[in-house]
Amino acid sequence: MRNCIFTSLLIIFTTIPVFSQENLLTKEDAVNLALQNNFGIQVAKNQVEIAENNKGILNSGYLPTLTNSTTANYNRDDAVIEFPGQVNQDGSPRADVELNKAEAQRYNSSLTADYVLFDGLGRFYNYKRLKEQYQLSELQARETIENTMLQLFSVYFEVARLTENQNVLQEALEISSQRIKRAEYAFEYGQNTKLDILNAQVDVTNDSINLLNTQQQLANTKRDLNVVLNQNLNELFKVDTLINFIPKPKLNEFVEQATLNNVAILQTERNLAINAYDIKVNKAGYLPTIGLNGTYGWNLNQSAASAFFPGTNNTTWNFGLGARLTWNIFDGGGTNVRVRNAKIAYENQELLKQQIELEVNRDIQNAKAIYENRLNIYQIQEQNVLTNQNNFERSKEQFQLGRITSIEFRQAQINLLNAQTNKNLAKYDAKLAELQLLQLTGQLLNVDF
Structure with a gap:
């Protein structure tokens, strides 16, 4: 009786997480959540927005500049003016003149427009x-998204693998628990010894521990997935364990077009174009700059009265147009150096492109070989599961008839358990290898997961 209670507690304890309310998180849902919430993707999108602002007309240099300058000045003077040695017409000394609160004010405002007609085509190429x-x-944002998708599915598929392993271990625990009951009944009727009960209890304990460890790993991996999705760490969900592989002819087509779609190669092409424009921008330093400018201003000058002149108010308006030509005929060789360096940078970028194309080609061939190998292993493991399932069913029949020992039955059970978990591992390894190949061919974001 005590053994039955012990077995029941183990079964209840190890199955509590399994019956928690969990919603299905499909692959499409996971992708959408990552695209919307993932921190790295959000930062990449912001970088694209900055680049979009930079390429706008407001940052092109083609628009004129308009500047306003306004000033105001106020002065108040208290002065005593003496005339030493001077006399009036009657011969009396000339009296001092006192000026108190002599106020002077000056206001001016001007509007200046400036426009560059020609700058050696520098702004055009810039x-x-x-x-x-x-x-x-x-392209950099796309690379970030692709890497995030690989990270997402590596965790997603790990959750799926552990989920399937949990189901396999749960089934193994139930079989081992049934063995205890069978061994106890057989012992009561004198058909076996106490040793069979103890062996069954040891197997139940081991199966329970394995299940508990898998459930803990599953909970931890789900939290890892919640981090990638940027959602509540304790969000409950279950994942889709169905895997579909892309047909081989379609995959070969992707491989053939890899050089046109690989994000690393496309980035080198864009960098090459940028370096080409750098050469032209620096060459603009050889040519003159022609510009126009215009001003319109207003000035009010209110001066205080002095000892000799009365106060005045002077108001002026002015309008001016001008043109300028600036030609840096010789700048000490700086422009020449910048052009040479830009050409060298372009040559380096060409070399880097060739290197990346060679590395990408190598990576694609390696990834394709790895994928095909893992797919073959998965197919072998599927057949291995069928073989071990058949062996286990026959061993179970023989065990129930008393023709084989509990140790032999347990070995058949372990062989089936290992085959099932190995198949789960091979399945998701093959799918991840396929996704890595799709990334290298530039098709990761163009297929259904």
Whole structure:
């Protein structure tokens, strides 16, 4: 009786998390949540927005500048003016003159417009450069999203694997628990010894521990997934364990078009275009700059009365137009150095592109080989599960008939358990290898997961 209570408690304790209310988190839901909430993706989107602002007309240099300058000055003087040695017409000394609260005010305001007609085409090529920089930022954001998707599915599939392992271990525990009951009944009728009961109890204990450890790993991995999705760490959910593989002809088509779609190669092309514009921007230093400017101003000057002149109010308006031509005929060789360095940077970028193309080609071939190998392993493991399932069912029949020992039955059970968990691991390893291959071919964000 005590053994039955012990077994029941183990079963109840290890199955509590399984019956928690959990909503299904599909792969599509996980992708949408990551695109919306993931911190890294949000930062990448903000970087794209900054690049979009930079490529706008307001940052192009094509618009004129308009500047207003307004000043106001106020002075108040108290003065005593002496005339030493001077006399009036009657011969008396000339009296001092006192000026108290002599106020003077000056106000002026001017509006200045300035426009560059020609700057050696520097702003033209810089404007195109900013557009290329925007496209590069989009590619960098795409790379961030692709890496996040791989991170997301590596965790998502780990949750799926542990979920399937949990179900397998739960089933193994139930089988071991049934063995205890069978061993106890057989012992009561004198058909076996106490040793069979003890062996069954040891197996139940081991199965319970394995299940508890898997449930703990599953809970931890779900929290890892919640971090990627930027949601409540204790959010409850279950995942989709169904896996579909892309047909081989379609995958081969993706591989053939990899050089046109790989994000790393596309980034090198954008960097190459940016370097080409850098050369042209620096060459603009060889040419003159032509500009126009215009001013319109108002000035009011109120002066206080002095000892010799009365106070005056002077108001003026002015309007002016001007043109300028600036040509830095020789700047000490600075422009020449900048152009040479820009050309060298362009050559380096060409070399880097060739290197990246070679590395990407290598990575694609390796990824394809890894994927095909893992897919073959998965298919072998599927067949292995069928073989071990058949072996277990026959062993179970033989065990119930008393033709094999509990140790032999347990070995058949362990073989089936290992085959099932190995199949789960192989399935998700193969799918992850496929996703890595899709990323290298530039198709990760263009397929259904």
